[in-house]
Amino acid sequence: MxxxxxxxxxxxxxxxxxxxxxxxxxxxxxxxxxxxxxxxxxxxxxxxxxxxxxxxxxxxxxxxxxxxxxxxxxxxxxxxxxxxxxxxxxxxxxxxxxxxxxxxxxxxxxxxxxxxxxWHRAFIGLGSNMGNKKQNLEEAMELMNTGTTRVIKSSNFYTTKPVGYTEQDDFLNCAAEIKTLLTPRELIEFLLNIEKDLRRERIVRWGPRTIDLDVLLYDDIITSLEEIIIPHPRMHERLFVLKPLSDIAPYVMHPVLNKRIVELEQEAVKTQNGDEIIDMLK
Structure with missing residues (x-):
């Protein structure tokens, strides 16, 4: 440079x-x-x-x-x-x-x-299964796109089956690439405040939510912070994370597994037969 x-x-x-x-x-x-x-x-x-x-x-x-x-x-x-x-x-x-x-x-x-x-480069996973799901995702990205954090690109929206607690409505998921001046701790606090603004309530683990925001990757760093583990520890197992992330960052490397996102997506499809993904929102 x-x-x-x-x-x-x-x-x-x-x-x-x-x-x-x-x-x-x-x-x-x-x-x-x-x-x-x-x-x-x-x-x-x-x-x-x-x-x-x-x-x-x-x-x-x-x-x-x-x-x-x-x-x-x-x-x-x-x-x-x-x-x-x-x-x-x-x-x-x-x-x-x-x-x-x-x-x-x-x-x-x-x-x-x-x-x-x-500027740091990070990728955020977004999900919603309450209220107007598409509007919730769009509002979350609007709130992210302020001040010290800017949304660079976003993926397609995908309707997906719930994982873990299955007695709930289907989710709408997407991923966003951002650039930010925030540290990982500051970023997770920033995202938690957005969830609060969009009326998320944490009642049942993996339960229904208006919005869910997860830091998937942040530069190439690997952390073990109590507040935020990077890369997200379960992202490589979740097709509803990998499919939208592959839309915008197929060749980004997972810093722990040393594999590209598109490779992890292909592995998840073989393992899960693509069952998590129901449809892409047109």
């Missing part, structure tokens, strides 16, 4: 724990590394195909000075999010913030913090 650099941009701002820092302000130095594809801009000599770093510097200064924060950690977090949300070509950003006048009562060149933030 190509990179663009901005080194030691000087900005006067009013951040700091001490009241004097917020009243008098001080000089800060910002260094920003951007990861993006510069090939098209290089071949076309077209400024619109890249990031205008002069404009970026002015906008960064405006963003950096519009509020007063106690911590420089907060400053860089807000700034990284601003850049990633407002500059579409940028896939990753690293920010080094130096505070040359840090009031610690000791001589030093500067105090500083540095962070890296980037």
């Amino acid at each position: 190509d990179k663009m650099y901005i080194k030691d941009l000087e900005v006067y701002a009013y951040h700091g724990v001490n009241i004097e820092e917020k009243n008098m302000g001080q000089r800060f130095l910002l260094s920003i590394d951007l990861w993006l594809n510069l090939r098209e801009a290089g071949e076309s000599d077209d400024l619109t195909k890249t990031v205008n770093y002069a404009e970026l510097c002015h906008n960064v200064e405006k963003e950096f000075t519009k509020a007063k924060y106690d911590l420089i950690e907060t400053c860089v977090e807000k700034l990284a999010q601003y850049i990633l949300l407002n500059y579409e070509p940028v896939e990753k950003v690293k920010i080094l913030l130096k505070k040359p006048w840090a009031p610690i009562g000791k001589p030093l060149d500067y105090a500083a913090v540095e962070i890296e933030r980037f």
Whole structure:
């Protein structure tokens, strides 16, 4: 991936724990590394195909000075999010913030913090078997497509048989690819809030629900977090997950099983004779 650099941009701002820092302000130095594809801009000599770093510097200064924060950690977090949300070509950003006048009562060149933030790629399984199922899935994706999470593509909708607790209505399932700035823990909390907004109640395990949102894959990571296990531990057994996921990501690799999604789908069809899938919604 190509990179663009901005080194030691000087900005006067009013951040700091001490009241004097917020009243008098001080000089800060910002260094920003951007990861993006510069090939098209290089071949076309077209400024619109890249990031205008002069404009970026002015906008960064405006963003950096519009509020007063106690911590420089907060400053860089807000700034990284601003850049990633407002500059579409940028896939990753690293920010080094130096505070040359840090009031610690000791001589030093500067105090500083540095962070890296980037867009993550994740796949979400969606299901509903209460109320207007199609509307529930569409509303869930609309709610996902806000702020720090964006829906990139979605699969066909499939009517499927319930698994586990079978005394309930058929499900409507789909899958969505998203890009997100959220960590896995933040993402699952975000999805749980969407389920709450869409009136999901957890009464019977695997029971009826207005909406069910599962993180299937997140980048290539493997976790054992109590809150969220990635990859989803049962996704390779569930044709109602694999069929829609194969619509949008057939060649994505399962990081544990080391097989492509389309291969896992084919194996599930042989094992289950395709019985979980009833029909594709036209």
